[in-house]
Amino acid sequence: MILSTLTAENFRNLEPEEHAFHPASNIIVGQNGQGKTNLLEAIYFLGTTKSFRTTRAASLFRFGASTLAVAGRVLRDGVERTMRVALETGEIKRRLLMINGERMPLPEYVKAFTVFAYSADRLDVVRGTPDDRRRFLDRGIASINAAYLDDLSRYHRVLRQRNALLYEIGTGGAGVRSLDAWDEGFTSAAQSVQRARDAYKNELAEAFERIVAAHHYHVSGVRFEYRPNVADLRALRKEEVRARISLAGPQRDHLDFTIEGRPAADVLSGGELKTIVLFLKFAKLELFRRRFDEAPLFVLDDIDAELDLRILQKLLAGLPASTQVFATSAKEAFLEALRAGPHRRLTLENGRVTTSTEFV
């Protein structure tokens, strides 16, 4: 999968110009605040329709703009496609996904182009809230099984219906027995989400452990614990009616990273945490490659001295040659691993690419 060009309109501070990329590595340099990360974010957004930094779509719009669009040409299996994501904010919020000018539903769209991102914000996977980790699981599963998005949205739909009913019961608008009609569908939707999460966690943990061992990293005892929240809805009914909300289900699942029973985030240093998250990212990449026999795009944001650069170099060298990489750093020296091979170097100033040079 190769992204050959990208154009962003009203996307953060990026100027609406077409950028050409190198099929191997792309090094994006510039002072802080010039838009390096924004460019990576636009690439990630084109593939996933999401940001890797924020869950608030509103923050992606250039100040004062009510529409934004990112478009790019993607080469895959010898076929070039034009992909485009457009958002509209304000009174009507809309998202338009297009491939070659044709509208696509989300699961179809995201299948066409896969991007993995590593960024400092991604430390939330280990350090953040349970919700961050559930999202991490869900995105990972969706990356290798787009149909999972349908299962997830079915679950959220039945959860919302059930919560609305619990509220109605709590306020006297409906009888307790009316839950009977919803519990079966709720349970089966919850099970399909939890089965997928459990299977993915096992696969990921296994790939992760192998990568950590292969690099002889000194932190080796990280365990993945997935605790699905399942309950006998009959036994829970009284409590749920009192709470007026569903008290069990995937929205309360836990994924914990522990070391000898303690949360990894409490035990590890900042640098160790970053390296662990990097390993995690490479484990995700491996699961993707195993499934699709092709390499997704890989964006690395803000490589800094805290990260074990020797390990980063080895990890990058271990990627299949066909992997297209995009990386930013405030210090170009940190991107040494990429500068050694064929690459393009883009300098960003104030949202505009001022120099773009190819080193073959």
Add this chain to the structure above:
Amino acid sequence: MGEAEALAHAILEVKERIIRCTTCNNMTDVDPCAICSDPRRDPSVICVVEEAFNIPTIEQTRDFKGMYHVLLGALSPLKGIGPQDIDVAGLVKRLSPGGVHEVIVATNPNVEGEATASYIAQQIHPLGIRITRLAFGLPVGGDLEYADQVTMSKALEGRREI
């Protein structure tokens, strides 16, 4: 004058003349509707649908010879639609004299349709009448690759010998 007025009249006439069948809730200009009053149809099987416009889809197959019952909606607490807002009571009333031996539930395969099917099943079970649900499966002409997990597991559940 002319076409526009004729069209306006036609719309008005439809609005005035179309009524709900008092037996099955289908849209009709005579009561009972053409299906309910057709002596060639089998009154021992009732197919339950959410809306009247679901009936032509099933009729097109020409495979179903029984009767219909239109619920006029599906359960949806988010829209404030509860059991009293859909016509399950009318269905139960049609079943109580006996003579019906199968109810086919053909509500939509989404979460609202599923909950509605569960509700109907719970109401009918005490009557000892056979209840069936339309099979879910893979779209004909579709690719296995594009099936979501629920569709796939429903299709597996409903597999048959060949």
